[in-house]
C-alpha cells in the first residue's frame with residue numbers, strides 16, 4: 001500500500017499512529033487520497049505520452065489519457081501498461097477531441113460519473 005504525501009508526513013511524524021490513522025481512514029479512502037487524478041489531452045503521443053509515463057513512474061497518479069482517436073489511445077494505454085506493469089490500473093483511455101464541444105461534454109460526463117473529479121488537466 002502506498003500513501004499520499006500528506007498521509008506519509010503524518011505517519012512518519014507520528015509513527016505510532018500509522019495503523020490507527022490508516023484503519024480510521026480506511027483502505028477505500030486512502031485509495032482516493034493517494035490517487036491524484038490527471039487528465040492529459042493529446043496523451044497518445046509526444047509530450048503528453050511522455051508526461052503520462054513519468055506520472056505512472058511516480059506511482060501516485062491516476063492518468064486519464066485523452067486521445068481523439070480511440071485506436072491510438074488504446075495502443076498508447078497498452079504501451080504504458082506494459083512499461084509500468086505495477087501501475088496498469090492507474091491509466092485509462094478517455095476519448096476526447098479538444099476542438100469538439102460535444103466530445104468535451106461527453107468526456108466530462110464520463111469523468112464525472114466514473115471518478116467524480118479531476119485534480120489536474
Ligand SMILES: NC(=O)c1ccc[n+]([C@@H]2O[C@H](COP(=O)([O-])OP(=O)(O)OC[C@H]3O[C@@H](n4cnc5c(N)ncnc54)[C@H](OP(=O)(O)O)[C@@H]3O)[C@@H](O)[C@H]2O)c1
Pocket residue numbers: 041042043044045046047048066067068069072096097098099
Ligand atoms: N515537443 C516539444 O519539445 C515541445 C516543447 C514545448 C511545447 N510543446 C507543445 O506541446 C504540445 C504537444 O507537443 P508534442 O510535441 O507532443 O506534439 P505531438 O507529438 O504533435 O502531439 C500532439 C498530441 O496531441 C493530440 N492532438 C492533436 N489535436 C488534438 C485534438 N483536437 N484533440 C485531442 N488531441 C489532439 C495528438 O493526437 P493525434 O495522434 O490524434 O494527432 C497527439 O497525441 C504542442 O502544443 C507543442 O507546441 C512541445
